[in-house]
Each structure stands twice: as C-alpha cells, then as structure tokens.
Amino acid sequence: METLDYFGHTIRKWSRGASTFLAYPENGARLMNWHLKMADGSVRDVIFWPEITKSDDPLPSRGGNPILFPFSARTFDQGDIHFWRHEKIRRPMPMHGFARNSVFEMTEFDENGFAAVLQPGKEAIEAYPFDYEFTVIYRFQELSFWVEFRLLNKGDEPLPWSAGHHFYFQLPWHDGASRSDYRIDIPARKAFRHQSDGRLEPAPPFEQSTSFDDPALVDRIHTRLKENVVRFGPKNGEEDIVMRLQGGDSSATQPSDQTVVTWSESETAPYYCVEPWMGPPNSPEHKKGLNFVPPKKTGVFSVEVSLG
Secondary structure, three states, X not given: OEEEEEOOEEEEEEEXXXXXXXXXXXXXXXXXXXXXXXXXXXXXXXXXXXXXXOOOOOOOOOOOEOEEEOEOOOOEEOOEEOEEEEOOEEEEOOOOEOHHHOEEEEEEEEOOEEEEEEEOOHHHHHHOOOOEEEEEEEEEEOOEEEEEEEEEEOOOOXXXXXXXXXOEEEOOOOXXXXXXXXXXXXXXXXEEEEOOOOOEEEOOXXXXXXXXXXXXXXXXXXXXXXXXXXXXXXXXXXXXXXXEEEOOOOOOOOOOOOEEEEEOOOOOOOEEEEEEEOOOOOHHHHOOOOEEEOOOOEEEEEEEEEEO
C-alpha cells in the first residue's frame, strides 16, 4: 500500500497485479477508483472517478463508491422528505444517510485492504442517536474486491438499518462503444419507482436482461431477487462485471428484500450506477428491507465485485 497526496488530501493506493485501487478511508470510507492496466498498455477504469483540477472539489459526489448508511436514498415520515420515525419519535435523515460525508478512523490496513470505523458527528448523532459501531471493510484482489458492512449494536434495543452502496461504474469502457452495446442481467421478480411522497409504485413489466440505453432502466428499483448474482457487460457476453450480494449472521437481511438500483445522471454521463442495497428506499416507513440488529450482536451486509 502507498500513500498519495491528492490536492492536499492523503489517499491510499493498492496495487494488486494488473489492478490499482485508490481509496480515502478517513473520508466516508470512500473507494475512489479501480483501474486495470491492459496487455496492450492501455488503462481501463472499472470504478469511475472524474478528472478534476485544483479549482474543483477534490472529493466530488459523482464517483467511486459512496457509502449509504444507515438508510439508502430518501426517507419520509408521513410524506415529509428527509425524516424518519422510530419508536414514535421523528428524526432528521439526510439523503443516503450520513456516512458518505462522515469522518472514519482507519483501524486496519495492509497490502490487501483496510477497515474503517465511523466517527459520528453532530448530524449523525441527531439523525441516529444510538450506541453502535459501524465498520466498512475492503479487501482487494487482482480482478475483484470485497466490501463488508458490520453494524455492532452496543445498546439494549434492536437497531434498525437498511444500508447500501452507490458504485459508479465506467460505461462504456471500449473506444467507440455506446450504452447500446452493453446490457445488464438482474434476476428480479419485481421492480418499483420511488414516488415523491415516499411510496413505492410498481414499475411496468421488464425483462431480466436490459440494454443500458433503455430509458426505463434509469432509477428503477429491482427487488425480490431470484438469486444474489448480477451481471453486466458487452452484449457479446465477454468481459462481464459480476456482483454478488450476501447478508450475514445476526442480521435480519432476507435475500428477497435485497435490492439493486440502476441509475445515471444523464444519457451522456460516462458512468452507470449499479447499486446493491439491503432493501428498497424509505424502508423505515414501509418496512420492506428494514433490518434489525439484536442487542450486543453484529449485522453484516457484504458485496463482491469481480471481472468475468
């Protein structure tokens, strides 16, 4: 592992064979970029990170893998956005939670990856005033990485959560290609749209395999997965990216609740987000995908991303 100065920020670099991983564990436990050195000497980005200058924000929101905790996307309380209710108490909750903008303490690091523990600030304490320890763990290999959330409930009551990832994948990744040359296979039985009042509206019928240029794919919430594997890549079936979702001991995560959201900011954005979540957005209100960690136990949600 190496350290690099990035516009005044110290980031970390892991080299694993042909792969290079860049991360900023202390700031949101953020994986910033994953790229490969190809046999012909070219470089392929797998996890997208934007080109920036010193005049830009050195930690932009569009790139890498922002951590979504304790809840993914927007929460509502009786139609009011950015709130949630637990045990009859209404509390604020930022979009995608607060972890992606929080300070973390790196507690483990070696040539294979790192572990970082959330240090709750004022916003986090106001939104989620519980006794807990939230840890993000990354392990890097030559053609894959594995990331795990661990939520230790140090209190005496069940602890609610429904966390997720916001992976920005480079797309397209071949010169001269477009989104129409790529497809994604999501083994979902149901799909939804998130409405402006927090409701989940059933999406129109969809195919398991969808082209990335299909406008209906944008912001679609896929759930009731038949299996925990999602694949996407060129339509010829080569160079697939494979994502595997897993729950863990002492967590109420059910495979049927696990969710994959597909999103991109625009038709011309150089990325497409494929986001594995523990459940659909607004889980504290509608209860789908809302998980509880028992007192003194640890809830786990892990994802592996690999090539081929």
